[in-house]
Amino acid sequence: INKLKSEFLRRASHELKTPLISIKGFSDLILSLYANQLDSVITSKVREISDGCERLQNIINTLIETSRLESPELKPKVKKEDLSFLIKFCVHELESLAETRKQSIKLDIADELFTNIEKEEIHDVLSNLLTNAIKYTPPTGKIEIKTELREDFVVVSINDNGIGFTEEQKTKIFQKFGKIERYGQGLDLGIDGTGLGLYISKKIVESHGGKIWMESEGKSRGSTFYFTLPTV
Numbered sequence: 565i566n567k568l569k570s571e572f573l574r575r576a577s578h579e580l581k582t583p584l585i586s587i588k589g590f591s592d593l594i595l596s597l598y599a600n601q602l603d604s605v606i607t608s609k610v611r612e613i614s615d616g617c618e619r620l621q622n623i624i625n626t627l628i629e630t631s632r633l634e635s636p637e638l639k640p641k642v643k644k645e646d647l648s649f650l651i652k653f654c655v656h657e658l659e660s661l662a663e664t665r666k667q668s669i670k671l672d673i674a675d676e677l678f679t680n681i682e683k684e685e686i687h688d689v690l691s692n693l694l695t696n697a698i699k700y701t702p703p704t705g706k707i708e709i710k711t712e713l714r715e716d717f718v719v720v721s722i723n724d725n726g727i728g729f730t731e732e733q734k735t736k737i738f739q740k741f742g743k744i745e746r747y748g749q750g751l752d753l754g755i756d757g758t759g760l761g762l763y764i765s766k767k768i769v770e771s772h773g774g775k776i777w778m779e780s781e782g783k784s785r786g787s788t789f790y791f792t793l794p795t796v
């Protein structure tokens with residue numbers, strides 16, 4: 565029963581996440597594009613929608629996390645899926661968020677990439693890495709997603725020209741609650757996180773038999789996150 569319960573919790577949380585990203589994305593888009601044409605009463609209501617979404621996102625992340633901790637033996641339910649399609653889907657979902665920050669997302673990926681994955685989980689990884697790239701890159705920044713095919717695995721990379729990492733910061737980001745305070749660095753980050761995204765992403769990638777890592781040449785010099793997945 566316990567296993568069923570956490571399985572249900574996990575799936576329900578995943579299902580809740582996707583529409584929430586759209587609601588938040590579009591309410592933020594309204595705020596940034598039409599704020600000066602709208603009544604201040606309306607904008608304050610839209611801001612409440614956006615803040616509410618943010619709180620829900622945090623709760624959902626905690627739910628996913630708890631369900632994983634409850635049963636660490638839970639293996640992903642993999643199926644043959646086109647990773648290329650999933651990447652495009654994810655980019656489409658987050659386009660409005662990038663648009664609010666006037667950022668561009670460039671894709672340089674293969675047309676078809678067949679991998680054995682649990683789609684919802686890898687969606688979470690992509691969505692977290694991409695949301696991070698958007699959040700931690702100043703407006704008008706550039707984000708690029710690439711795939712590279714090796715012998716029996718594919719490497720996905722998400723590069724941004726944002727705030728990057730110092731050597732010290734690099735050591736803690738994949739840890740639980742590895743949140744690094746970014747305030748006071750001149751970034752207008754409207755989105756606050758819990759510091760679980762990369763920790764969860766690492767668990768997911770590793771449970772699929774892949775690896776995840778990050779490279780950055782230093783503060784304000786951007787970052788690239790990489791992960792691998794076995795191909796079929």
Ligand SMILES: Nc1ncnc2c1ncn2[C@@H]1O[C@H](COP(=O)(O)OP(=O)(O)OP(=O)(O)O)[C@@H](O)[C@H]1O
Nearest residue numbers: 696697700728737742743744757758759760761762
């Ligand atoms: N692309 C990036 N550029 C610069 N810093 C980043 C990038 N991605 C993550 N970080 C830093 O690493 C920390 C950990 O990231 P993580 O995704 O785990 O947490 P979060 O984004 O703060 O919260 P959550 O994902 O749980 O909403 C972040 O707080 C942020 O400071």
Ligand SMILES: [Mg+2]
Nearest residue numbers: 692696757761
């Ligand atoms: Mg994150």
